[in-house]
Amino acid sequence: MMIDPVCGMVVSSEDYPTKHKNVLYAFCSDLCKQSFLQHPDIYIDMQISRIQDRNKELELVRSETIQCLSRAAEYKDNETGEHIARMARHCKRLAMIYGLDMRHVQLIEMASPMHDIGKIGIPGYILLKEGPLDANERCVMQQHPEIGAKIIGENLQSELMNMASSISLSHHEKWDGTGYPKGLKGELIPIQGRIVGICDVFDALISKRPYKPAWPIDKIKNLISQQTGKHFDPILATLFLENFADFLSIYNCCNKA
Numbered sequence: 001m002m003i004d005p006v007c008g009m010v011v012s013s014e015d016y017p018t019k020h021k022n023v024l025y026a027f028c029s030d031l032c033k034q035s036f037l038q039h040p041d042i043y044i045d046m047q048i049s050r051i052q053d054r055n056k057e058l059e060l061v062r063s064e065t066i067q068c069l070s071r072a073a074e075y076k077d078n079e080t081g082e083h084i085a086r087m088a089r090h091c092k093r094l095a096m097i098y099g100l101d102m103r104h105v106q107l108i109e110m111a112s113p114m115h116d117i118g119k120i121g122i123p124g125y126i127l128l129k130e131g132p133l134d135a136n137e138r139c140v141m142q143q144h145p146e147i148g149a150k151i152i153g154e155n156l157q158s159e160l161m162n163m164a165s166s167i168s169l170s171h172h173e174k175w176d177g178t179g180y181p182k183g184l185k186g187e188l189i190p191i192q193g194r195i196v197g198i199c200d201v202f203d204a205l206i207s208k209r210p211y212k213p214a215w216p217i218d219k220i221k222n223l224i225s226q227q228t229g230k231h232f233d234p235i236l237a238t239l240f241l242e243n244f245a246d247f248l249s250i251y252n253c254c255n256k257a
């Protein structure tokens, strides 16, 4: 499939083909082909700006699709839209402080809002229950990481959706192996799951929810330090505490609740 550089129509490489400076072009008609040959540079510039516009549109569709999927999960849950927005920024910040390369940081930033997409598959009476869950309900709730990975899909081709699947599957694993769904330990938990895991706990504790007040800062810091090497990757937990002010300001500036 190719794009006619004169009129922008989709054509096949066998339609009125011609080579210009070793690049193959195809056209919807002989008229377009002749116009191109008279002023090739003008039409090549048009083609480049058409491709740039299309890339911008794809980028917009991609980010709006992620937001839409994330909101679908949040719509059923007690979470707020601000939580989803803050998660992207907390996770980006922690991934940068940890020293991941920029590509990895961007993928985590874009995919982290989808961490709880699997909650779409959890019955509302469990998701919205105000008291503690019983053993059966907890068991159903703990299926959301795997449901999320199924919703995101298998044999994925895009790095972004592979990242989203990995985050969904691993954000409730714990460093000491007591998490779910697989009970993975230490570095067997993908770094993106470890990053999302700590940011998710922080953001849940600092937020006021219908079923709980916001925790005071000191109590949150104490919990993170107590859980260093238990729930949380010790390096990430230490970095989180050392840079606590950054996460607090992300919370304050993205929190409209």
Ligand SMILES: [Fe+2]
Pocket: 115, 116, 144, 171, 172
């Ligand atoms: Fe979750």
Ligand SMILES: [Fe+2]
Pocket: 079, 083, 115, 116, 200
């Ligand atoms: Fe969350």
